[in-house]
Amino acid sequence: MRHLAGLLVLALLAAVVAWFALSPQLGWWLPAPASTIAHPIDALFDGITVVIAIGFALVMMLLAWAVWRGARVQSGRARTSHGHLGLELLWSGAIGAVLVGIAYAQLPTWAALRDPNAMPKDGTTANVIAHQWAWRFEHPGADGQLGTVDDVETASELVVPAGEPVLLTLRSRDVIHSFFVPEMRIKQDVVPGRATPLWFTIERPGTYEVVCAELCGFGHYAMAGRVRALARPEYDAWVAETARARNTSGAEDAR
Amino acid sequence: MSAPTNEPVGCAMSAPTNEPAGRALSDHHAQRGFLRTWIITVDHKVIGIQYLVASSAMLLFGGLLAMAIRWQLAWPWTEMPIVGQLVFGESGRVISPAAYTALFTMHGTAMVFFAILPLLTGAFGNYLVPLLVGAPDMAFPRLNAASFWIFLAAMGLFLAGFFVEGGAADSGWTAYPPLATLPSAAPGSGAGQTLWLLAIVVLGVSSVLNSLNAVVTVVKMRAPGMTWMRLPLTVWGLLVASALQLAALPVLTAGGVLQLSDRIVGTAFYTPAGLLVNSVAPEVAGAGGSPLLWQHLFWFYSHPAVYVMVLPAMGFVSDILSVNARKPVFGYKPMVWAIGSIAGLGLIVWGHHMFTSGLGFEMGRAFMLSTMLIALPSAVKTFNWIATIWGGRIRLTAAMCFALGFVALFVIGGLSGLWLAATPVDVYLHDTYLVVAHFHYIVFGGTVLAVFAALHHWLPKMTGRALNETLGRWHFLGTFVALNCVFLPMHQLGIAGMIRRTADPSVYRLYEHLAPLNRFVTWSAFVLAAWQLLFVVNVLWSLRSGTRVGRNPWEATTLEWDAPSPPGHGNFDRDLVVDCGPYEYGDAAGARDFRPQARART
Numbered sequence: 001m002r003h004l005a006g007l008l009v010l011a012l013l014a015a016v017v018a019w020f021a022l023s024p025q026l027g028w029w030l031p032a033p034a035s036t037i038a039h040p041i042d043a044l045f046d047g048i049t050v051v052i053a054i055g056f057a058l059v060m061m062l063l064a065w066a067v068w069r070g071a072r073v074q075s076g077r078a079r080t081s082h083g084h085l086g087l088e089l090l091w092s093g094a095i096g097a098v099l100v101g102i103a104y105a106q107l108p109t110w111a112a113l114r115d116p117n118a119m120p121k122d123g124t125t126a127n128v129i130a131h132q133w134a135w136r137f138e139h140p141g142a143d144g145q146l147g148t149v150d151d152v153e154t155a156s157e158l159v160v161p162a163g164e165p166v167l168l169t170l171r172s173r174d175v176i177h178s179f180f181v182p183e184m185r186i187k188q189d190v191v192p193g194r195a196t197p198l199w200f201t202i203e204r205p206g207t208y209e210v211v212c213a214e215l216c217g218f219g220h221y222a223m224a225g226r227v228r229a230l231a232r233p234e235y236d237a238w239v240a241e242t243a244r245a246r247n248t249s250g251a252e253d254a255r
Numbered sequence: 256m257s258a259p260t261n262e263p264v265g266c267a268m269s270a271p272t273n274e275p276a277g278r279a280l281s282d283h284h285a286q287r288g289f290l291r292t293w294i295i296t297v298d299h300k301v302i303g304i305q306y307l308v309a310s311s312a313m314l315l316f317g318g319l320l321a322m323a324i325r326w327q328l329a330w331p332w333t334e335m336p337i338v339g340q341l342v343f344g345e346s347g348r349v350i351s352p353a354a355y356t357a358l359f360t361m362h363g364t365a366m367v368f369f370a371i372l373p374l375l376t377g378a379f380g381n382y383l384v385p386l387l388v389g390a391p392d393m394a395f396p397r398l399n400a401a402s403f404w405i406f407l408a409a410m411g412l413f414l415a416g417f418f419v420e421g422g423a424a425d426s427g428w429t430a431y432p433p434l435a436t437l438p439s440a441a442p443g444s445g446a447g448q449t450l451w452l453l454a455i456v457v458l459g460v461s462s463v464l465n466s467l468n469a470v471v472t473v474v475k476m477r478a479p480g481m482t483w484m485r486l487p488l489t490v491w492g493l494l495v496a497s498a499l500q501l502a503a504l505p506v507l508t509a510g511g512v513l514q515l516s517d518r519i520v521g522t523a524f525y526t527p528a529g530l531l532v533n534s535v536a537p538e539v540a541g542a543g544g545s546p547l548l549w550q551h552l553f554w555f556y557s558h559p560a561v562y563v564m565v566l567p568a569m570g571f572v573s574d575i576l577s578v579n580a581r582k583p584v585f586g587y588k589p590m591v592w593a594i595g596s597i598a599g600l601g602l603i604v605w606g607h608h609m610f611t612s613g614l615g616f617e618m619g620r621a622f623m624l625s626t627m628l629i630a631l632p633s634a635v636k637t638f639n640w641i642a643t644i645w646g647g648r649i650r651l652t653a654a655m656c657f658a659l660g661f662v663a664l665f666v667i668g669g670l671s672g673l674w675l676a677a678t679p680v681d682v683y684l685h686d687t688y689l690v691v692a693h694f695h696y697i698v699f700g701g702t703v704l705a706v707f708a709a710l711h712h713w714l715p716k717m718t719g720r721a722l723n724e725t726l727g728r729w730h731f732l733g734t735f736v737a738l739n740c741v742f743l744p745m746h747q748l749g750i751a752g753m754i755r756r757t758a759d760p761s762v763y764r765l766y767e768h769l770a771p772l773n774r775f776v777t778w779s780a781f782v783l784a785a786w787q788l789l790f791v792v793n794v795l796w797s798l799r800s801g802t803r804v805g806r807n808p809w810e811a812t813t814l815e816w817d818a819p820s821p822p823g824h825g826n827f828d829r830d831l832v833v834d835c836g837p838y839e840y841g842d843a844a845g846a847r848d849f850r851p852q853a854r855a856r857t
Binding site: 009056066071114186212214 | 351352353355356425426427431433434437440441442527528529530531532533544545546547580581582583584585586587588589611612613615616619620623624627628630631634635637638639641642644645646647648649651656659662663666667670671673674676677678679680682683685686687732735739743744746747748750751752754756757758759760762763764765768769772838839840841842843844848
């Protein structure tokens with residue numbers, strides 16, 4: 001047991017490191033990034049992961065050594081030491097510097113995500129309406145304006161152009177929901193009684209899952225949606241197509 | 256009722272000190288009979304044990320709820336063998352979506368409010384505070400008994416939720432309105448939620464009384480010579496946690512009263528205008544409320560509550576590491592300052608639970624900064640713990656194993672907090688399993704391991720009998736391995752984007768490849784739960800036939816080891832005076848390698 005204790009700490013260290021090193025290969029890691037903001041967020045995540053790894057390895061090795069040695073050496077007595085101010089200042093300073101560094105490094109990305117001044121002036125707009133337990137989307141139609149007669153309403157699928165800014169306004173009809181697109185690294189709670197802005201730029205055409213991330217009742221787990229990003233020409237064609245469908249059939253839902 | 260600090264300790268309560276007190280005390284106990292000894296009592300030690308039994312039962316109950324949650328996540332919508340018929344018979348032995356939401360709501364509530372908090376401040380707070388400061392009892396013994404019975408009433412209200420129409424509360428332990436406040440939003444938002452709120456409000460009253468008692472006891476009833484800077488860190492942890500409760504808990508209680516009023520009277524503190532819930536327009540007056548108001552009030556308490564759940568644990572660990580390394584705690588004063596600054600900063604970090612809720616850009620920045628700062632004292636404590644055992648003569652008792660396990664796993668829980676403190680990364684990780692992994696490392700890997708350490712350390716004092724050390728170490732080993740198998744993979748689930756509180760991850764294509772991981776976690780959770788039987792066996796065996804221990808089985812310095820095991824009513828059988836700090840171990844301690852704090856008063 002005396003020899004095992006230190007080994008157990010090292011085993012924990014090895015297991016955690018191996019597990020974290022293996023997970024990206026096994027696919028148990030960040031999904032492939034799909035929006036422009038995903039890159040700085042992933043870079044921050046990776047940077048913090050490195051800090052965590054170094055901190056963890058350092059502390060575990062110190063702990064393992066202290067336990068292994070302390071459990072082996074039983075003769076005589078330990079030296080009575082009540083502390084050391086210099087050491088306290090040393091590690092407080094080092095840890096403090098790292099924390100301030102992390103705090104500073106994430107400021108620009110936070111601003112890009114949430115600073116009202118960073119909101120795109122001329123992006124494609126859309127309304128998101130959340131309710132138990134589905135997403136509805138209102139697209140501006142051919143005139144590019146929301147709240148006009150040619151608005152296109154869809155259920156479950158938001159259609160936006162890829163490669164340019166998109167500006168959403170989120171509203172909820174009943175309880176709090178959260179608009180989460182894992183591949184785009186964006187998440188915004190949809191609080192009833194508020195119109196919450198959210199903006200992003202999707203890099204490549206594709207379909208990305210929308211997950212409701214805030215508990216909204218027992219159907220919460222099934223409140224799925226999609227974002228379909230189209231290249232500009234396809235997006236224009238989709239808008240024209242929905243307009244034609246409306247003119248010929250008067251269909252409300254152009255899915 | 257309370258004895259001022261300068262009075263000789265030991266004569267304030269009922270213990271006559273001019274008799275051979277030790278024998279007199281135990282005779283006294285024996286005469287009282289079961290009811291007067293264990294049920295109707297104002298003795299802080301018995302009240303502590305009452306709390307211990309009640310909150311351990313809730314810990315077990317919350318653990319069983321977790322097993323059902325894990326069943327659903329590993330094999331969604333499949334029939335549960337054996338217990339399925341009994342518990343989920345009505346829905347075809349399958350957990351229904353509504354039942355699932357109630358499961359995790361009640362799991363979280365049971366664990367936070369009725370297991371962990373009362374284990375620390377109720378059980379250990381009551382048992383240890385008077386003993387460690389050298390007082391005969393708490394400052395207000397009757398108030399103390401009252402706080403336990405009020406706690407029990409809250410527990411009854413909480414459990415009654417399972418038996419009302421619509422079932423137990425099911426809007427999460429965070430009870431966010433409007434989901435929680437509008438009965439049309441969820442089945443559990445009917446009578447179940449009302450009972451849940453009543454339980455929380457009543458519990459709030461109990462906890463405030465209990466905390467007040469602990470604070471007054473430490474301030475007013477310390478033994479002669481027990482200066483502030485001679486208090487064991489366990490006392491500091493419990494004291495500051497109690498002060499934190501006093502500062503923050505009334506806010507939650509007030510918020511809970513407002514939510515009750517929204518539900519019962521029809522006010523709209525949290526309900527905005529124009530809702531249409533389940534095709535029903537809620538019947539509320541005015542309807543100009545804000546759902547975010549609740550989040551502020553809730554987290555203003557519930558974030559500090561995290562520190563209430565960990566500060567006493569840190570204290571236990573500091574003491575146990577020092578005793579078993581036969582060395583003083585390294586940097587006692589920095590440790591005290593760290594406890595204080597964790598508590599102070601803990602009051603201004605609640606906004607980090609709201610980074611995605613529309614908190615605003617500047618507010619997000621401010622709360623990010625305070626959150627980063629609070630990592631500093633926690634990290635300083637970790638380094639101090641390592642320095643404490645550095646070069647020690649380590650005795651690997653079961654208590655020491657658990658205390659070392661606490662340090663290792665608290666580090667994991669603390670470090671994963673760095674991802675969550677960085678706002679842009681939190682936007683992605685918020686409400687994913689990474690958060691679940693993070694707080695379970697703190698609360699289970701941290702606090703629960705510290706509670707096991709404390710039980711191995713102090714149960715012999717409580718019962719007068721030793722636990723089996725070998726069995727205790729095996730219990731530690733299995734618990735340590737299994738709990739890492741449960742909670743470590745949850746990091747990966749969260750990093751892959753899997754949200755928490757989902758009843759069925761297979762709904763999303765993104766989560767399909769995570770199914771094997773979820774099943775592994777579930778199997779590990781079953782092992783973890785089953786392994787706890789070792790501890791139950793150990794305690795029962797010890798109560799029946801554990802070796803009798805003397806006053807000071809661990810050769811420790813603090814005052815409780817001067818009292819008989821178990822101490823009688825009034826605690827000490829001689830008048831004590833304290834003339835040194837709590838951690839005099841090692842080569843400078845004197846004739847032996849430890850120097851007790853207590854001297855007989857002459």
